[in-house]
Amino acid sequence: MLISILIFLIVLSVLVLVHEFGHFIVAKKSGIMVEEFGLGLPPRVLGKKIGDTIYSLNLLPFGGFVRLHGEQEEGSITDPKKAFLNKGKLTRTLVVTAGVVMNFILAIVAFTIFYSSTGIPRDTHQIKVVDIIPGSPAVAAGFKVGDVITSVNGRTFTNLNDFISYVDTQEGKKMEVQTQNRKLEVTPRANPPKDEGPLGVVITTTEIYFPPIWQRPFYGIYYGFKDAIFWGETILTGLWGIITELSVGKVPQGVSGPVGIFAVTTEAAHYGILTLVNFVGILSVNLAILNILPFPALDGGRLLFIVIEAVTRRRVSPKVEAAIHTAGMVILLTLILIITIGDVRRLVMVKGNITGFINSMTNQ
Numbered sequence: 001m002l003i004s005i006l007i008f009l010i011v012l013s014v015l016v017l018v019h020e021f022g023h024f025i026v027a028k029k030s031g032i033m034v035e036e037f038g039l040g041l042p043p044r045v046l047g048k049k050i051g052d053t054i055y056s057l058n059l060l061p062f063g064g065f066v067r068l069h070g071e072q073e074e075g076s077i078t079d080p081k082k083a084f085l086n087k088g089k090l091t092r093t094l095v096v097t098a099g100v101v102m103n104f105i106l107a108i109v110a111f112t113i114f115y116s117s118t119g120i121p122r123d124t125h126q127i128k129v130v131d132i133i134p135g136s137p138a139v140a141a142g143f144k145v146g147d148v149i150t151s152v153n154g155r156t157f158t159n160l161n162d163f164i165s166y167v168d169t170q171e172g173k174k175m176e177v178q179t180q181n182r183k184l185e186v187t188p189r190a191n192p193p194k195d196e197g198p199l200g201v202v203i204t205t206t207e208i209y210f211p212p213i214w215q216r217p218f219y220g221i222y223y224g225f226k227d228a229i230f231w232g233e234t235i236l237t238g239l240w241g242i243i244t245e246l247s248v249g250k251v252p253q254g255v256s257g258p259v260g261i262f263a264v265t266t267e268a269a270h271y272g273i274l275t276l277v278n279f280v281g282i283l284s285v286n287l288a289i290l291n292i293l294p295f296p297a298l299d300g301g302r303l304l305f306i307v308i309e310a311v312t313r314r315r316v317s318p319k320v321e322a323a324i325h326t327a328g329m330v331i332l333l334t335l336i337l338i339i340t341i342g343d344v345r346r347l348v349m350v351k352g353n354i355t356g357f358i359n360s361m362t363n364q
Helices: 002-029 089-118 137-141 160-169 213-247 258-270 273-292 299-312 318-349 354-362
Strands: 034-050 053-068 120-132 148-152 175-179 183-186 201-209
Touching: 002 034, 002 053, 002 089, 002 273, 089 213, 089 273, 089 299, 120 137, 120 213, 137 183, 148 160, 160 201, 213 273, 258 273, 273 299, 299 318
Parallel strands: none
Antiparallel strands: 034 053, 120 148, 120 201, 148 175, 175 183
């Protein structure tokens, strides 16, 4: 358990440090004074001042922050030239969005490492048998792992969905299946057991290959970018589902907080460092999208005030903006607490079984 906690804290720290470093470095390059670079949320446990910046470790290990000089209150400005509020809209926009950009970069790097090490997936346009279920029609017909199906009843298939759809129409009927080296006869089941399918075979058109070492990073970047987009779309779809459920008074299901993330991180770590790296990429995309949402206290909320200023040509009072962000932070912490309670309840229901806990979230 101690090792699992340590891995979780390392993963969380990497995600937060990368995000906050984006704000930090862009602010520094823009001539803005960074008063504090904090890991975790206050109250502060440790702090050391180097130059103008306090580097702190805080009690609540759920996030982090960069506190900029003159970020919210004009009355606290001691050096107007280095104040965030006194910078132009473009500069403030770059500072606010830098964390999100860094998280997307981290995700692409993580996916690149994963694919460069484990191989690159590619579509062969050939339907290959990779597993056979005991007692299934495929066993009786003489299928073997490694068989490549070239045609069924004289029809050629290069797409899994087309093949599956056709087999479904042949349930209870004898089919003639041609593989690369022999012809087989098989009758798909009309009512197969759950998750087995009519034939009882596991098939794929994808293979893993290893291009020359010098090419792997480029392939990794390509597939990493595709994965970042895929997970981004998945997360946005999930968020829309949550908003829809909340709008009709339902409690969203399958939403995980720190405890849930800890459980999944622990499970990912069991499968090895590369799986964990891939999971870090997924979490990083998740963090980037959540942070860009136009909600107070998040980066998207701060960006929203800059957009309002650009449209109305008037700046919202820094005191009012600070109050709204504070209220947003309270709401976010409350949501984290509620979600955490739900995570713990689910964890108790599966009697501490991490895998069962993950499945209980996935199957909903």
